[in-house]
Amino acid sequence: xxxxxxxxxxxxxxxxxxxxxxxxxxxxxxxxxxxxxxxxxxxxxxxxxxxxxxxxxxxxxxxxxxxxxxxxxxxxxxxxxxxxxxxxxxxxxxxxxxxxxxxxxxxxxxxxxxxxxxxxxxxxxxxxxxxxxxxxxxxxxxxxxxxxxxxxxxxxxxxxxxxxxxxxxxxxxxxxxxxxxxxxxxxxxxxxxxxxxxxxxxxxxxxxxxxxxxxxxxxxxxxxxxxxxxxxxxxxxxxxxxxxxxxxxxxxxxxxxxxxxxxxxxxxxxxxxxxxxxxxxxxxxxxxxxxxxxxxxxxxxxxxxxxxxxxxxxxxxxxxxxxxxxxxxxxxxxxxxxxxxxxxxxxxxxxxxxxxxxxxxx
Ligand code: SAH
Ligand code: SF4
Numbered sequence: 455x456x457x458x459x460x461x462x463x464x465x466x467x468x469x470x471x472x473x474x475x476x477x478x479x480x481x482x483x484x485x486x487x488x489x490x491x492x493x494x495x496x497x498x499x500x501x502x503x504x505x506x507x508x509x510x511x512x513x514x515x516x517x518x519x520x521x522x523x524x525x526x527x528x529x530x531x532x533x534x535x536x537x538x539x540x541x542x543x544x545x546x547x548x549x550x551x552x553x554x555x556x557x558x559x560x561x562x563x564x565x566x567x568x569x570x571x572x573x574x575x576x577x578x579x580x581x582x583x584x585x586x587x588x589x590x591x592x593x594x595x596x597x598x599x600x601x602x603x604x605x606x607x608x609x610x611x612x613x614x615x616x617x618x619x620x621x622x623x624x625x626x627x628x629x630x631x632x633x634x635x636x637x638x639x640x641x642x643x644x645x646x647x648x649x650x651x652x653x654x655x656x657x658x659x660x661x662x663x664x665x666x667x668x669x670x671x672x673x674x675x676x677x678x679x680x681x682x683x684x685x686x687x688x689x690x691x692x693x694x695x696x697x698x699x700x701x702x703x704x705x706x707x708x709x710x711x712x713x714x715x716x717x718x719x720x721x722x723x724x725x726x727x728x729x730x731x732x733x734x735x736x737x738x739x740x741x742x743x744x745x746x747x748x749x750x751x752x753x754x755x756x757x758x759x760x761x762x763x764x765x766x767x768x769x770x771x772x773x774x775x776x777x778x779x780x781x782x783x784x785x786x787x788x789x790x791x792x793x794x795x796x797x798x799x800x801x802x803x804x805x806x807x808x809x810x811x812x813x814x815x816x
Pocket of ligand 2: 515522523525561562594
């Protein structure tokens with residue numbers, strides 16, 4: 455290994471330049487980052503993978519992010535909204551299969567009918583699982599009051615990706631208006647923390663116009679914000695979106711994949727005790743992409759347990775994996791894959807972020 459990489463990996467704190475150097479490593483050198491990340495994972499969170507059963511319960515969305523296939527302006531999408539009964543069936547499946555946690559994700563809505571419905575749904579999900587199921591939600595930007603309401607109703611983790619921490623880039627991938635505002639998104643993330651959630655964020659990797667410097671700043675942001683969980687993965691272009699016009703300047707998919715691996719590994723070394731998800735988008739590029747991420751620092755996997763019939767309509771990006779498998783097929787195939795990746799499965803455990811637990815004790 456070059457002494458330069460060795461010297462950086464021996465540091466306790468990475469500078470922006472250090473991170474850029476690590477992101478620039480070639481195929482041989484990057485292995486040292488990966489090995490170090492796996493060692494850190496073993497020591498601080500254990501070689502364990504926790505499941506979160508993912509229910510993508512609706513693709514109705516009132517926003518227009520330029521990268522996303524289910525944006526409001528895409529008229530080619532068959533909109534769906536799974537009934538509460540069906541969502542609760544998925545929760546039951548997760549509970550009975552010892553997933554211990556679920557994630558409810560959907561397009562963004564903030565009308566009162568939606569807010570009340572989610573509150574009710576969270577309460578019911580707790581009720582039918584003897585209060586045992588752990589619930590993460592990923593329902594976009596809401597008011598502090600709504601975040602608090604949902605927290606009290608039973609959700610204890612929240613995912614809201616900042617998407618990019620570079621303001622200029624943010625407005626290249628979103629409209630610039632009241633619904634899409636960088637400061638508002640940041641404030642929402644702060645409100646999530648204030649409401650008492652284990653707070654998760656993340657970015658897309660390989661966006662058009664994104665540089666290694668931007669990505670280094672993203673990692674430093676996670677650290678400064680003292681985040682508990684991160685889910686980040688490759689950007690995958692979708693033909694029916696405005697951002698598709700920049701497809702010619704994108705890195706090849708495999709490079710976006712490799713860059714995502716490095717981002718995960720570097721983050722694990724920087725923030726040793728947080729939860730890091732192996733994003734589904736990794737699997738859209740490499741059939742064993744998520745398992746590869748588990749070997750370089752990730753410790754959370756979110757098997758899709760959305761009723762199969764709805765899956766093909768939740769295509770944030772194209773080539774989304776597992777859209778024609780049922781929840782049970784997913785479980786069996788995943789279990790084998792994770793064991794092959796060298797991890798134990800954290801069945802029947804919430805698998806909370808140790809970082810959050812320490813943050814609470816401060
Ligand atoms: N509406 C909510 C949750 C659903 S979208 C929200 O926006 O927060 C969940 C995540 O999917 C987004 O945060 C974004 O990072 C990711 N995503 C959307 N389109 C994508 C694409 N084309 N490629 C990769 N990830 C994408
Ligand atoms: Fe809607 Fe989320 Fe897609 Fe943006 S990323 S368009 S908020 S589903």
